[in-house]
Every structure is written in structure tokens, then in C-alpha cells.
Amino acid sequence: MSFDEIIDRRDTHCAKWDKMEALYGVPRDEGIAMWVADMDFRPPQVVQDAVQAMHDHGVYGYFGDDSKYLGAIQWWMENRHGWKVDPEWIFTTHGLVNGTAMCVDAFTAEGDGVVLFTPVYHAFAKVINAAGRKVVECEMPVRDGRYEMDFVSWDAQMTGTEKMVILCSPHNPGGRVWTRDELQGVADFAKRHDLILVSDEIHHDLVMPGNTHIPMAKIEGITDRLVMMTATTKTFNIAGSHSGNVIIEDPDLRAKFGGRMMALGLSPNSFGLFMATAAYSPQGAAWVDDLVSYLDGNRRLFDDAVNAIPGLKSMNLEATYLAWVDFEDTGMARDEFTRRVQEDARIAVNHGPTFGKGGESYLRFNIATPRSQVQEACDRLAKAFADLQ
Numbered sequence: 001m002s003f004d005e006i007i008d009r010r011d012t013h014c015a016k017w018d019k020m021e022a023l024y025g026v027p028r029d030e031g032i033a034m035w036v037a038d039m040d041f042r043p044p045q046v047v048q049d050a051v052q053a054m055h056d057h058g059v060y061g062y063f064g065d066d067s068k069y070l071g072a073i074q075w076w077m078e079n080r081h082g083w084k085v086d087p088e089w090i091f092t093t094h095g096l097v098n099g100t101a102m103c104v105d106a107f108t109a110e111g112d113g114v115v116l117f118t119p120v121y122h123a124f125a126k127v128i129n130a131a132g133r134k135v136v137e138c139e140m141p142v143r144d145g146r147y148e149m150d151f152v153s154w155d156a157q158m159t160g161t162e163k164m165v166i167l168c169s170p171h172n173p174g175g176r177v178w179t180r181d182e183l184q185g186v187a188d189f190a191k192r193h194d195l196i197l198v199s200d201e202i203h204h205d206l207v208m209p210g211n212t213h214i215p216m217a218k219i220e221g222i223t224d225r226l227v228m229m230t231a232t233t234k235t236f237n238i239a240g241s242h243s244g245n246v247i248i249e250d251p252d253l254r255a256k257f258g259g260r261m262m263a264l265g266l267s268p269n270s271f272g273l274f275m276a277t278a279a280y281s282p283q284g285a286a287w288v289d290d291l292v293s294y295l296d297g298n299r300r301l302f303d304d305a306v307n308a309i310p311g312l313k314s315m316n317l318e319a320t321y322l323a324w325v326d327f328e329d330t331g332m333a334r335d336e337f338t339r340r341v342q343e344d345a346r347i348a349v350n351h352g353p354t355f356g357k358g359g360e361s362y363l364r365f366n367i368a369t370p371r372s373q374v375q376e377a378c379d380r381l382a383k384a385f386a387d388l389q
Contacts, residue, residue, distance in 0.1 A: 243272030
């Protein structure tokens, strides 16, 4: 397939394109949707073929015998990430927002604190707050243009009421690929404060050349408190399948999580299982390699254009397809630079404050779209901020 193909997603019940006018005031007929994290690309043919086979069969009953599905997950994690997974460790949830909510439900109680290293994926805080838990924001400092850990400051913040920490690895929205030392630091932090560690690794396949993702499960001495979360949905652009995996090696944690799954009557849908089984394959792997190469080209185009505008700074993207742009040096109020992006450039983007402390001067741009669209967005941004140049 060609990632350059323009696919019109309007009027297809597509949140990204059909809701941008209502949510951001960006006109649907001439706007560019660069907010919610899904891609404007079709999944690999092997996934399309799996859906076609379901259609051709024409009977959509209960899914049975998940051995191929579990085997595909094992194959992918070992071959792509060097991580051996036992099928008994795997739970399938309705996506990883649901997986996060299930972890909060299973391992914390009302009033407990849940630690987030902010700014970070906004759905975490929404789930925590909705469950009657307390969001504990540990703000990450920016050093040399990228986010880093500050465990000394964060240790001082802890009160003993915190029961869980959620890590986004690779990081959304900053695009960091955490080093082994940083991951060990997170593991040690969780142990010092007796926290369950939930590692959301949904972007682990979308890592730019020159960077290597390390699964938290490969860090020593953390198994007894670790919950891993992975999915096909971001990697293969099948978020509508609403499937994700919560992978728990520790038997006690696994029993507790499984008990809550059982109590809530949760089970996966067959469409997601068929699609994931097809995606986690050699054909899917080849497609991902091509995708990452294309995204890297988009990243370089976008960053060069944005960083050429005085006052704008795009954080170096080590992973994901989500560019995190700082407008602080424009000297503009947040309302003004946001207005220019949405009204003048007609681009729908995520607002930085929704990601928590540290996001106030930022906007997040989704660059997983045909390159001509990225170029058009760059041209519009240059025009919208022409007075700075």
C-alpha cells in the first residue's frame, strides 16, 4: 500500500474528522484533523483479509479457541521486543483505556492516590478521577529539549496514600523512549513507595530509527508489582476494534485482576481477536517497518518546518507519531496561539493542559497522515505565525 494515498474519512463516523468542528471549531470541509491518536492509513492487507474472511463466512458468533491469538501475541513480543510471555499471563480488555480503568479498579480503593508523570496521556487522569481516586501529578522537567525523570523531587511529594503509578512507555505526548536506567529508576521508585506499577506500552512498536524500546518486564526485581499493557490498536490503526492486552506475570496480581474481570462480566469481541491475530505476523511486521520509515520522514518534515518558525519548538520525537510543540517562546497567551492554529491555520489539535502539569504552553499534533497533508499543515502554520518571521 501507499501511505501517500489520501483517504477521505469524513462522514464515516470517524471521531478524528467528523467531530473536529464541534470540538475545536475547525471547519470540516477545509480543516486538517491532527488531534486524536489514530492514523489516516489503512491497516496492512493481512488484517483486511482477516476481516474479509469473517464477512465471507457471514456468521458472527462467540469466539472460541484463542490459542492462535495468544500464540500471535507471544510471537510478536518475543520477536519484536525480546520478551517471553506465557499465555496464562494475558488478559484481553476493551482497549487500554479500559485496561487502565480495570487496573485502577482492581488494585486501588476510593481515595487512594495514583501517580502520573506529567504531562501525560489525558485518559489516565480522566479514569482515575472518575473512579474516585486522587491524581498525584509528578511533573517532569525538560532538560536539553526532552523530558527526564526527577525522582528526588517526586520522593518528597509522596505521602503514603499513593497505591499505584502509571508509566507511559514510550511517552505520550513527549515521544521519549526511556532508557534502561530510567526504567530501573521508575521500578525503584515504585518499590520505595510500595506502588503497583502499570506500564502502558501501547506505542512500543512505533519507535523512530536509532532508538530502542525496552519493555518494563525486562527490568529486574519488579515482577511482583508489575502490570504490562500492550495492544495492536495503535500499531496497526485498528483502534475501533477496542482490544488490548493486560499482561501480568505475578500470580497474586493476576488472580486479583482476573477476579475483577469476572465480576464485571468482561470478555473481548471476536473482530478484535481476529484482527490482532492477523496483525501479529511476519506480514504485519513488514508493514510496521515500512510505516515507521514513513512516519520518520513525516517527523523530519514537520520538525524542520515548525522549528523554523521563531518561538515554536517541536520536541524531538523518539517514538509515537504525536508531535509535541511548545509555543512558550512566542510570548503569546495560550488562547492566542491556540486560536491561530485552529482558526487561522484551520488545524484541529490536542490542547496541552489536558495532559496535566507542564503541558500549559504546548499543543499536540498527530503526524500520522499522508505527507502532503503534513506539508499543508506546515505551510498553514508558517502563514498563521508569519508575523514572527
